[in-house]
Amino acid sequence: DCRAAIIQGGFTVMMNYIWVGLVVIAVVAGAVTGTMELVLNNIFDFASTAVDICLGLIGIMAFFCGLMKVMEDSGLCEKLGKAIAPAMRKLFPEVPADHPAQSTMALYFAANILGIGNAATPFGLKAMQDLQTLNPTKGIATNAQCMLMAISTTSITLIPVTAMGLRAAVQTEGAAEIIAPVIIATTISTVTGIVFTIIFEKTKKWKFENVIEREIAAGRLEINEHYVGDNPIVLPEGYELKTGSEKVAF
Numbered sequence: 001d002c003r004a005a006i007i008q009g010g011f012t013v014m015m016n017y018i019w020v021g022l023v024v025i026a027v028v029a030g031a032v033t034g035t036m037e038l039v040l041n042n043i044f045d046f047a048s049t050a051v052d053i054c055l056g057l058i059g060i061m062a063f064f065c066g067l068m069k070v071m072e073d074s075g076l077c078e079k080l081g082k083a084i085a086p087a088m089r090k091l092f093p094e095v096p097a098d099h100p101a102q103s104t105m106a107l108y109f110a111a112n113i114l115g116i117g118n119a120a121t122p123f124g125l126k127a128m129q130d131l132q133t134l135n136p137t138k139g140i141a142t143n144a145q146c147m148l149m150a151i152s153t154t155s156i157t158l159i160p161v162t163a164m165g166l167r168a169a170v171q172t173e174g175a176a177e178i179i180a181p182v183i184i185a186t187t188i189s190t191v192t193g194i195v196f197t198i199i200f201e202k203t204k205k206w207k208f209e210n211v212i213e214r215e216i217a218a219g220r221l222e223i224n225e226h227y228v229g230d231n232p233i234v235l236p237e238g239y240e241l242k243t244g245s246e247k248v249a250f
Contacts, residue, residue, distance in 0.1 A: 084109075091151070091194070092144045094134065101130035105148060112155035124152055136233045138222040140211055143201045147194070154193035157186045218242070 023043070030039035084106050085097055095101050104127040111120030127148060135142045141149075160182045200206045212233065215221040219242035223233060 091147055094142065094144050095131070099130070099134070101127055101134070101144075104130050108148075108152065109155065112152055113158050120152075124148075132224065133226055133228045135224055136227045136229065136231065137212065137215075138224050139220075140208070140215065143197075143208055146201065147197050150193035150197040151190060154189035155186060156190045157182050 026039050026043075027036070030036040085102065088095070088102055088105065089097070092102075092105070095105075104123060108120055108123035108127045111123050128145060131142065131145050131148060135145065160178060163178060163182070201208065204210060212221060216235065216239070219240055221233070221235070222241060223235070
């Protein structure tokens with residue numbers, strides 16, 4: 001899609017300007033304050049740290065992507081989805097019980113609850129991709145997608161593995177002292193996220209159907225051609241998608 005490529009290119013250029021600007025500001029500040037040597041040392045140190053983090057993530061991501069594939073082929077994803085089906089039906093009433101998103105969301109929540117951090121990312125991406133097949137639009141998040149984001153962002157964490165590992169790296173004792181505070185804090189944040197998501201999705205301004213109507217009226221709504229649900233959007237006859245100076249008729 002040309003428009004997607006243009007947007008992505010513009011975003012990349014903008015981020016390049018931002019990062020170059022930050023480096024320039026740091027160099028100028030270092031020159032003015034006489035700490036240029038420290039600035040240069042930090043630049044090279046953190047460049048090396050960034051490479052180490054990326055290489056570490058490659059192994060973690062590859063392992064858990066492969067693990068998810070094995071679980072899918074063995075039928076474990078389906079069993080896990082059925083095990084938490086009662087809770088999922090309450091939180092995601094729009095998602096059919098036999099839809100693949102049920103099992104991928106279950107894996108995603110389990111990874112977040114165990115506190116394994118970046119290792120949960122592949123599950124989250126796959127869950128959102130599966131939910132998109134139930135979204136009749138391209139650019140408007142459904143209630144289920146919003147709920148997924150709210151729960152994953154505020155996720156209850158029972159065992160903060162990543163945080164405990166970082167603490168253990170700098171101290172030999174007391175690394176597990178944060179377990180109880182983390183459980184309490186993340187439980188409160190998750191409940192708050194779920195409650196406000198439900199409130200907003202029932203609010204007239206942010207109700208999914210109302211947002212769709214506004215987007216149609218503004219000529220900005222794009223239909224998801226990969227939608228597999230039973231309630232597709234029927235656009236008005238002669239509807240035109242406004243894309244800057246050009247219009248694409250449907």
